[in-house]
Amino acid sequence: MYQRQHGRLPEKLDTLVPEILDAVPTDPFADDSAALRYRRTDEGYQVYSIWADGVDDGGKPPEPTEGIIYWGADNRGDLSLDALYWEPPPPPAPVYDEDLMKQLEENTNRISDDADDE
Numbered sequence: 001m002y003q004r005q006h007g008r009l010p011e012k013l014d015t016l017v018p019e020i021l022d023a024v025p026t027d028p029f030a031d032d033s034a035a036l037r038y039r040r041t042d043e044g045y046q047v048y049s050i051w052a053d054g055v056d057d058g059g060k061p062p063e064p065t066e067g068i069i070y071w072g073a074d075n076r077g078d079l080s081l082d083a084l085y086w087e088p089p090p091p092p093a094p095v096y097d098e099d100l101m102k103q104l105e106e107n108t109n110r111i112s113d114d115a116d117d118e
Helices: 002-006 098-117
Strands: 037-040 045-049
Touching: none
Parallel strands: none
Antiparallel strands: 037 045
């Protein structure tokens, strides 16, 4: 929403207050009630929680153990919340192509004429 209104991503979550958020959401796993973490990335942004181990790992996801990600205080890594805050892009604008419409009309007339001849 912010990006659509301002043409860029916010530099920090505080920028969204009060225009979009009433307050920056706190991280439920942070002992000091700190805000959720936000960082800009090459692809856009990442919002994450320090998660159960209470350590900020820079947004790095937990490492799987034996192919399984165990969600617990012993597991290093952060919980990415990007999917919760993702806003889908607006639908594409309708396109009107005069040549294409003319060709469609000609084909429709031809099919209609062929049906009349039968």
